[in-house]
Amino acid sequence: MSFTENLRHENDDLFQKIFNHSFVKGIGNGDVPSEAVKHYIKADFEYLNSFIKVYALAIVKSSRRSDFQFFNEQISFILNDETHPHHNFCQYANVDYKSLQHHPLPPTADHYIKHMLFHAQNGTLAEIYSALLPCPWTYYEIALNLIEHFNINEEHPFYEWISFYDRDDLKDLILNLRKRLDSLASLANENEKINIREAFRKSCELELKFWDMAYTCENWSGSSEVSL
Numbered sequence: 001m002s003f004t005e006n007l008r009h010e011n012d013d014l015f016q017k018i019f020n021h022s023f024v025k026g027i028g029n030g031d032v033p034s035e036a037v038k039h040y041i042k043a044d045f046e047y048l049n050s051f052i053k054v055y056a057l058a059i060v061k062s063s064r065r066s067d068f069q070f071f072n073e074q075i076s077f078i079l080n081d082e083t084h085p086h087h088n089f090c091q092y093a094n095v096d097y098k099s100l101q102h103h104p105l106p107p108t109a110d111h112y113i114k115h116m117l118f119h120a121q122n123g124t125l126a127e128i129y130s131a132l133l134p135c136p137w138t139y140y141e142i143a144l145n146l147i148e149h150f151n152i153n154e155e156h157p158f159y160e161w162i163s164f165y166d167r168d169d170l171k172d173l174i175l176n177l178r179k180r181l182d183s184l185a186s187l188a189n190e191n192e193k194i195n196i197r198e199a200f201r202k203s204c205e206l207e208l209k210f211w212d213m214a215y216t217c218e219n220w221s222g223s224s225e226v227s228l
């Protein structure tokens with residue numbers, strides 16, 4: 001089993017919990033409370049902004065043009081393409097996308113971006129790959145899972161969202177990230193391997209909690225005026 005196959009295997013409990021989460025199943029059923037959808041987009045818009053910064057920090061830790069190219073493409077993907085699933089959610093919740101941008105992050109999303117930025121700033125390139133890999137990997141598998149268990153056709157309210165994440169270039173991205181991580185992990189010492197596995201597991205855990213945060217409209221207990 002490759003290093004990343006093993007990561008997927010040892011975190012299968014969290015992947016299954018994600019597939020069974022009420023928000024995710026609600027996407028399959030075409031029925032999620034609008035407030036939860038809005039809460040999700042507010043947090044995810046800012047989450048993806050931080051994801052861009054993680055890629056930027058990965059560029060700082062890289063030295064090959066091919067790596068610069070790779071991260072640059074991923075940044076463009078977030079900026080230009082990953083707005084589509086948000087637009088689908090906005091249409092469903094009947095809300096203007098702009099009104100959901102630049103909101104302070106709820107605690108779980110705040111935790112998640114700080115976890116990724118921590119590894120991006122303090123960790124090796126392998127640690128960065130493993131902290132960010134659950135993001136595309138869980139979404140790709142969510143889409144596969146929904147297609148397998150629900151009747152998804154063009155009339156489905158989340159058809160655009162599901163087909164966006166069920167795409168070959170996302171599968172290629174995951175394979176590419178895995179190949180890079182497998183090769184770096186083969187050179188890592190035991191200590192670094194522990195950090196890599198921990199970064200991956202925490203990101204899976206925070207992916208699960210992110211759905212929960214949106215579903216329960218999680219917020220800070222105190223003032224909501226905390227700025228970004």
Ligand SMILES: Cc1ncc(CO)c(N)n1
Pocket residue numbers: 044047048134135136139207210
């Ligand atoms: C929290 C989160 N994880 C993964 C993705 C997929 O890119 C996303 N948009 N948001």
